[in-house]
Every structure is written in structure tokens, then in C-alpha cells.
Amino acid sequence: MSEGSNIIGSMTGPGHENVATVLVDPAVLDDFELDLMTSDFRVWPVHRAPTFPDPQRLAFQLRRSLVEASQGRWADAADWTLVWITFGESWLDGDEPIPWPAHAALWDKLAEYRGRVRYHLGLGGVPHLSVPHEPS
Secondary structure (H helix, E strand, O other): OOHHHHHHHHOOOOOOEEEEEEEEOOOOHHHHHHHHHHOOEEEEEHHHOOOOOOHHHHHHHHHHHHHHHOOOOOHHHOOOEEEEEEEOHHHOOOOOOOOHHHHHHHHHHHHOOEOOEEEOOOOEEEOOOOOOOOOO
């Protein structure tokens, strides 16, 4: 187990959030985030994740682990921004698993950024990330 996953594993709290872990070229990060928002995906830069006491350290460790595990294929992404992508409420159905069409929509969206993102297919889990809500 990598150092980064030890940090995630040591956090306690109710429940978890399914996330895709993605390295994003900082040159496209702002447009990437806005584009994913239009499909009801949320982009969380790990170095600013509110759930962790030292998110900058966590981002560094996870990014390093991903780049090293790629055995050189992702060397160009060593300084890219590590993000978690979560599913917005339109994709969710209570405590039910995230439906396959949501997975497919995310992977299709990420494929549009080929060359500007690095990721593995599949989701991980992190403690719930809090989203500020506007009063209704």
C-alpha cells in the first residue's frame, strides 16, 4: 500500500464518496472543470480537499505514486494537478451504486481530453467531500 493510500485509509468518518483520480494538465484545468460541471461532475483539486488535514502532502504523495507506477508512461504528468472527480446529484439515486451510464459518461468525457489527462478506469473512495449549497 502506498503512503498516500495510508493517509486516506487513516481518515475516519461516516461513509465515503466514489471518485475518479485524474492527473490534469494545469494548462487546461479551468476549462476542464467547467466542461465537466456541465455534465454534473465535480472536480476537486486534491491539494485543496477540505476533508484532509494536509491535502497538499496527500496530493504530492498520490501524484508521485501514480507517476511512478506508470513506469515512465506518465512522466510528463509529474507536475500536473491531481484531482478527484465526483458525480453530481443528477447521477445519484440515494445509496444505490453509481449507475453504469454515469461511469460511461465520465470515461467518455475524460477521453475528450486525451493527452491532457492521465487516469485509470475505475473508481476509488474517499471520505465525503463537502459541497457548499446555496440557500433555496
